[in-house]
Amino acid sequence: MRPGTPSPELRTVSPWSSEDSFNGLNTQSATTGEVGGQPPPPYRARSLGAVDTQAVRDRPVFRHTSDHRGWIQSTTSASRPQDVRHPRTILSNRSDPRRDVEGQHALDNRATEAEDANAEDHISEERRKQLFMDRSVGKRGEWDWLEDRRDNDPRYHPATEESHRDMVEMLERLDAQLATLLSQWSVTTTLLALVIVAVVAYPIIYPSDPDTHPLLLARQTSAAPIRNKGSSAAYRSPEVPYGTQLRSGLNVRDVGAPRWASGKDGDIRDIWREVTRGGSSGEDGKPIPTGLIMTILGRDEVVEHKVEDLTREILVIGRHLSEAGVKRVALYLPNSVEYLLTAFACAFYGMSPVLLPYNQPHVKVYELINSTGADALICAAGNLPLDDAAEACKNLKLLTWVVEKTSRHMDWNGVPDSADDHLKVSVWHDVVAEQKGTGATDLPTNDQCPPLAPIISVWQPVDPDIQPTITTFTHQNIVAATAALITTIPLRQRLTPADLILPADGFTHTYILCQTFAALFTHASLAISSVAGPGVDLATASRSISPTIIIASAETMASLHAKETAALTSMTGKLGKYTHSQAMSAGRMPTDSLVFRLLAPSSSSAGNTPGKLRLILTSERLGAKTPFLTSTMLSDLRLFTRARICYALTTAAVAGAVAQSNVFDYRTEAGDGRSPFGAPISSVEVTLTNEDERALEGVMPRGQVVVRGPGVSGGETRLVGVRGQMGGDGTLRIFDV
Amino acid sequence: MDDRSSTIVPAAGVASIASPINLVLLSLFLVLVYMRLRPAKPIAATLLTAPPPTVFRVFTPPQLLPYDGNKGMPVYLAVRGNVFDVSPGRNFYGPGGPYEIFAGRDASRGLACGSFDREMLTENVEGPLDKLEDLGGDEMEALRGWEERFNEKYLVVGKLVPVGHAEVEADEVKA
Numbered sequence: 014m015r016p017g018t019p020s021p022e023l024r025t026v027s028p029w030s031s032e033d034s035f036n037g038l039n040t041q042s043a044t045t046g047e048v049g050g051q052p053p054p055p056y057r058a059r060s061l062g063a064v065d066t067q068a069v070r071d072r073p074v075f076r077h078t079s080d081h082r083g084w085i086q087s088t089t090s091a092s093r094p095q096d097v098r099h100p101r102t103i104l105s106n107r108s109d110p111r112r113d114v115e116g117q118h119a120l121d122n123r124a125t126e127a128e129d130a131n132a133e134d135h136i137s138e139e140r141r142k143q144l145f146m147d148r149s150v151g152k153r154g155e156w157d158w159l160e161d162r163r164d165n166d167p168r169y170h171p172a173t174e175e176s177h178r179d180m181v182e183m184l185e186r187l188d189a190q191l192a193t194l195l196s197q198w199s200v201t202t203t204l205l206a207l208v209i210v211a212v213v214a215y216p217i218i219y220p221s222d223p224d225t226h227p228l229l230l231a232r233q234t235s236a237a238p239i240r241n242k243g244s245s246a247a248y249r250s251p252e253v254p255y256g257t258q259l260r261s262g263l264n265v266r267d268v269g270a271p272r273w274a275s276g277k278d279g280d281i282r283d284i285w286r287e288v289t290r291g292g293s294s295g296e297d298g299k300p301i302p303t304g305l306i307m308t309i310l311g312r313d314e315v316v317e318h319k320v321e322d323l324t325r326e327i328l329v330i331g332r333h334l335s336e337a338g339v340k341r342v343a344l345y346l347p348n349s350v351e352y353l354l355t356a357f358a359c360a361f362y363g364m365s366p367v368l369l370p371y372n373q374p375h376v377k378v379y380e381l382i383n384s385t386g387a388d389a390l391i392c393a394a395g396n397l398p399l400d401d402a403a404e405a406c407k408n409l410k411l412l413t414w415v416v417e418k419t420s421r422h423m424d425w426n427g428v429p430d431s432a433d434d435h436l437k438v439s440v441w442h443d444v445v446a447e448q449k450g451t452g453a454t455d456l457p458t459n460d461q462c463p464p465l466a467p468i469i470s471v472w473q474p475v476d477p478d479i480q481p482t483i484t485t486f487t488h489q490n491i492v493a494a495t496a497a498l499i500t501t502i503p504l505r506q507r508l509t510p511a512d513l514i515l516p517a518d519g520f521t522h523t524y525i526l527c528q529t530f531a532a533l534f535t536h537a538s539l540a541i542s543s544v545a546g547p548g549v550d551l552a553t554a555s556r557s558i559s560p561t562i563i564i565a566s567a568e569t570m571a572s573l574h575a576k577e578t579a580a581l582t583s584m585t586g587k588l589g590k591y592t593h594s595q596a597m598s599a600g601r602m603p604t605d606s607l608v609f610r611l612l613a614p615s616s617s618s619a620g621n622t623p624g625k626l627r628l629i630l631t632s633e634r635l636g637a638k639t640p641f642l643t644s645t646m647l648s649d650l651r652l653f654t655r656a657r658i659c660y661a662l663t664t665a666a667v668a669g670a671v672a673q674s675n676v677f678d679y680r681t682e683a684g685d686g687r688s689p690f691g692a693p694i695s696s697v698e699v700t701l702t703n704e705d706e707r708a709l710e711g712v713m714p715r716g717q718v719v720v721r722g723p724g725v726s727g728g729e730t731r732l733v734g735v736r737g738q739m740g741g742d743g744t745l746r747i748f749d750v
Numbered sequence: 751m752d753d754r755s756s757t758i759v760p761a762a763g764v765a766s767i768a769s770p771i772n773l774v775l776l777s778l779f780l781v782l783v784y785m786r787l788r789p790a791k792p793i794a795a796t797l798l799t800a801p802p803p804t805v806f807r808v809f810t811p812p813q814l815l816p817y818d819g820n821k822g823m824p825v826y827l828a829v830r831g832n833v834f835d836v837s838p839g840r841n842f843y844g845p846g847g848p849y850e851i852f853a854g855r856d857a858s859r860g861l862a863c864g865s866f867d868r869e870m871l872t873e874n875v876e877g878p879l880d881k882l883e884d885l886g887g888d889e890m891e892a893l894r895g896w897e898e899r900f901n902e903k904y905l906v907v908g909k910l911v912p913v914g915h916a917e918v919e920a921d922e923v924k925a
Contacts, residue, residue, distance in 0.1 A: 197769035205775040212782045231797050238905055239804050246803040595789065712799045741799075 079154060080140070223600025225503075225677035233675060233692040234743035236712075245701040245714035247721075248739060252500060252695045260500070260695040261493045261723035263534065272296065280465055280488035281360040281530070284495070285327065286456060288533050289320055302510035305538040308350055310418075313557050315540075318350060321454055328456070329448045330413075330441070331358035334389060337411040337437060341469070343367040343387035345378060345396065348545040351415045351441060352520050353529065355391055356468075360488070361456065363463030364389075368521045370473040370481070372546060377477050379405035385469055385483060391415060391441075394425055403432035415441045470523055472665035474637040475547070482636070482665040484726050486523065493723040494527045494669025497696035499535060506628060506657065506676045508562065512537040515560035517545045517569060524632045524661060527669040528564050537562075547639070548572065562628045563656075570631050570650055570658075571640040577653040593652045597679040602657065629654060632661040632670060633687060635747070636734060644688040648681045662690040662747060664720075666730035670694055671720050672745045689744035696724030699745060701737055713741055804905070809833050810913045811856065811875035813921065818854035819844035826907065828856045830893070831879075833908035834900050856910060858882055862893035878912045 074087040136144075147154075237255040240246040253259050262278020265287075270276075291303035307317045334342060342364050346352045359366040367385045369378060375397060382390060388408050390397075394416040403409070409432075414425045425440045465488050473481040499508065508514065514532040516539075518525045532539050540558050548568040555563065581587060593603035629650075633641050642650075642660060651658055657677070661670035674691035682689070693699045703709050703716030715738035721729045738746045809826075814833065817826035824837040825844045836843040836853075843849045849857075851866050860870035862885050872880050885893075911917055 194771050194774075197771050199767075199769065199772070201767050201772050202769070202775060205772060205779060209775060209779050209782060212779065212786065216786075228797060236800065237803060239806055239907060241806050592787070595787070598789075711802055 077156065079144075079156075080136075221596075221599075221601050224602060224679075225600070225675075227600060230675060230678050230680065230742060232743045233678075234739070234745075236739075236743075240709070242706070243702055243704065243709075244719070245703075245709045245716065245739070247698045247700050248693060248743070248745070249698045250497075250501070250692045250695040253698075259493075259698060259722045259724075260497050261489060263492050263496045278489055279492055281357065281468075281491060282456070282459065282462065283492075284530050284534050285324070285357045285360075288536070289324055289456065291320065291536050302536045304510060304533065304536040305513075306350065306533075307538070307540050307558075309540055309542040309557055315557050323350070323354060324456060325449075325454050326445050327354050327358045327361065328454070329445050330354060331362035331364075332448075333413075333439065333444050334358065334364060334411065335362040335463075337389065339364060339389035339410055340466070341365045341367050341385065341387040342389040342391060343369055343382050343385065345369045345371065345390060345392045346415060347371055347393060347543045348516060348520055348541050349393075349415065349543055350541055351391070353541075356520075356526075359468075360465065361462055363466050365466040365469055367469045367471070368523075368526070369471055370521050371519050373473065373477055375401060376405075381471055381481070381483075382406045383408065385471070389413070393417075394420055394440075399427070399438070400429045400431075403429045403436050407435075409436055412436060412438045413441055413444070414438070470665075471521065472634075472637070473521075474634075475639055479638075484665050486668050486726050490668040490724055490726055491523070491527060491530070493696040494523065494667075494694075495530045495534065497694040497724060498524075498527050498669050498673070499531045501673050501694045502628075502659070502676050508532055508535045508537045510536040510538075512561045513540055513558060514538065514562045514564065515540045515542065515545075515555055515558065516564045517542070517549055517551060517554040518564060518566040518632075519546055522566075522632070522634070522663070523668045524663045524670050525564055528630060532562075559625065561626060562630065563626065564630045567631055567633055567639050567642055570629070570642055571646070573653070574642075574646050574650050578649065590649075590652055594648070597648060597651065598681065600677075600679060602679070603652065603655070626654060626656045628676065629656050629658045630661065630673075631658060632663045633690075633747075635662065635664040635732060641687045643685055644680075644682040647688050648679065651679065660688050660690060662745065664730070664732055666726045667697060667720055668724050668726065669696065671697055671699065671718075671732075674744070678744075687747050689740055689746050691744050693720075693745065694724070697722035699737070701739065712739075714739055718745075718747070804835065804907050806906075807908050808915075808917045808919050809908045809910050810915070810918055811872065811879070811910070812913065814856075814910065815854045815875065819850070825853050827852045827854065828858070828910040829861060829897055829900055830858050830882075831910050832897075832900075832906050833910055834904040835907045836900075836904050838904065856880055858893060859885070861896040862889040864892060876913050879910065 075084045076087045077084050233251070234248045235251045235254040236248055237246040247255070249255065249259070262276075263283060264276035265279035265283045266274055266276040288304065291301050293301055295301045303320070305317055306320070306323065307315050309315055342355060342359055344352060344355055344366055346355075356366050358364075367382075367387045369381055373381075378397060379402065383406055386408065387406075389411040390402070390406070390409055391413045392402075392415070394414040399412070402412070416423075416425055421442060426438055426443075428436060428438045467485045467487050468491060470484050470486060471481050472484060473479075502508070508531060512532075514529075514537050516525050516529050520526045520529065529539065540560060542554050542556075545554055547566045549566075551563065551565060551569055551573055554565075581590065596603040631642070633639070647658055647660060659673050659676050661673040663670045672690040672693045674689065678691065697720050700719045700721070701709065701714045701716040702719055703714070708715050715736060718732040718735065718737035719729065720732065732747075734750060735747045736750050738748070740746055809828070814826060814828060817823050819825040819837075819840060824835055825840055826833050827836055827843060828834070841847050843853050845853070849866070851868070851871065852860055855871050856879060859880050859882060860866065862882065863870060882890075882893075909917070
């Protein structure tokens, strides 16, 4: 017997004695036979009366053996109920050298205890071995179910291990803190939560797409697959790729011709014929819209012209000019309807209009008249002194004054004596009024018209002392440029009959003239303002109308930019500009939300709603020493005017433009150079030449710019004073040399 | 902890507005607003660059010979002085194709006569070009048809001139 064990006499009986569980190692089926003793008494519920605790404590502890002996009284140290401990609660017993101190699994305790128990029970050695083998195999004994129940019952596991305890404690602490945090939920919290949800959900519910696909802006020109040595490939608009013909005309079909017939190129006469078709019903029965032609007089007055009256005026003036026997008609007028009527009259009657730059010193004008060989002059009344003009320009046969309404009471018919024999002076409104009743209003057909004469344009730099470039354009040049300028703008933004177009620059510049012809050809409404000129203020030019499209000069845009940047001082204004720049760099045109309209009202005065300004077409005149627009300036101008801006590259020898930037291209580049000009328009193709072959290899060649096509006077021209480079995205960039 | 927080209630309004949860939500709101308003890096949309354009050059028959599709060279053939880049039709004109005899050669006579015999090709590449004088109307008609088809389908990348011609370009030195 081991020390500490009570004498065999002090055995207590208990069916619940845990010591029996030590003998869970009795895995073979045990016989519950009668023991060398009584079967354990049945369990009785506790009585509510006083309990004899000592008697309870002194109950004998029984344990069950799995062999024939059954229940026997325990003789181990745990002989009393209170001494019996669960195997897992038994900590290491240092007195026993067989036991490990740390990390000892309770089962090992059980094993040793069981062995002790078995030893005291006089279990034979082979029996013990058998028990051990069975246990290691995992054979379940008769009473293992009881053990499993006990293992899973939490009441028998008074305390968890240390680490479990810590984690549970931490979680409970966290839970308590979270509960206090959320317990302070108030109205403000609800508001904040709603605001956060709104900020997160708004871009999901209202996603905004860029105006055009960014990959379309990544390659804007189509390059030819073949090039000659010393020059790059020919770069063209994607509308007219390599292998197709460049756009050479307006594709006009005769009235009776079937729909599928290919049209002819046409000329300027066809533009006015198209204008006269407005109001009648077209081939498919739908009425052709009429475009209004109006003149802005002074501050408030807007005069609308009827197309039949204008047609009659064209015929009258044309007859008047051709009867005088003139071949070249010089035009020294501000923007006015008479300007356009003269151009059309010259087209119908086989004369050449000479487009003189306005607001030049008189001497310069006389020089130009003489050098171009003009023999008729149509001039705004009082702009040129009659005597000096008659003296300086001996070739003039006819001088027609265009008198504004306020000055019509004066007599403009006087002729200076020195020029009496060869010079005839007439007054526009008198000529028109004389032949008012007579004369047909039908335009002559092309067979009845004399052969076409070219249009002569004078390209004058800003400094009047510099010699101008005089270019002769055929009708095909002008008409090809007009058609190309119509189709350069994608369909969504193109000129429509619902637009009101204001040319805010002189008609002398072929870009403005071709855009005006484009407006007339597409039946858009046209507003002509006489104050329009190279440096005009946009607000002044668009005083009493609300144009949707403005054709402005680069000087106008540069001064507008300077003015608006100086005026942008408030923080809200700057924040508004910043937010709008974000929208633009994402490829969208910024919209004017209510908040920004309140905080930073649009200070731009151009274009008053309704039918608000949507597009500004501006051009860079190469060689004219005008200020150019950088990429950041264009981006800022888009924000100031809330309109899209197209920047076109124009030069003296090319009708219309060489290249025009994409209307949806809002990308900004840093730098002080000119903003990239986008793709060439479809009436020209651009090639870059360079002596150095290495500059031409690759996809970004650079060199001198050569322009070819039906829009170029003489078929081919070279841009002087600048070098060009084709950007990686297919946009033409120009640098001063 | 709960007792402590309930005892500290000096100004109920201020405490309730500046409560920890409000501060947490406010900071979350500020972070979200910053993320919305910060300048977005623009997505630089780049397309694969197209291959650089071919340079138009003047070929002599020996210079044209290497362009027969072997060793990774493009497939060229010449018809009446125009050199066509028929690499898109490599299955036909390249090595292993039915018309491979014409690759790198003057194919005018062969196409006119509709024959793949070796006699159709000019034997002496150093000599003058085949003038096609002895071909009849039918053959010239066929040749015109071939030329039209080539002009529609393939790119003209050069001109074929005999050796010793004025426009001959010197052979490029391979680096």
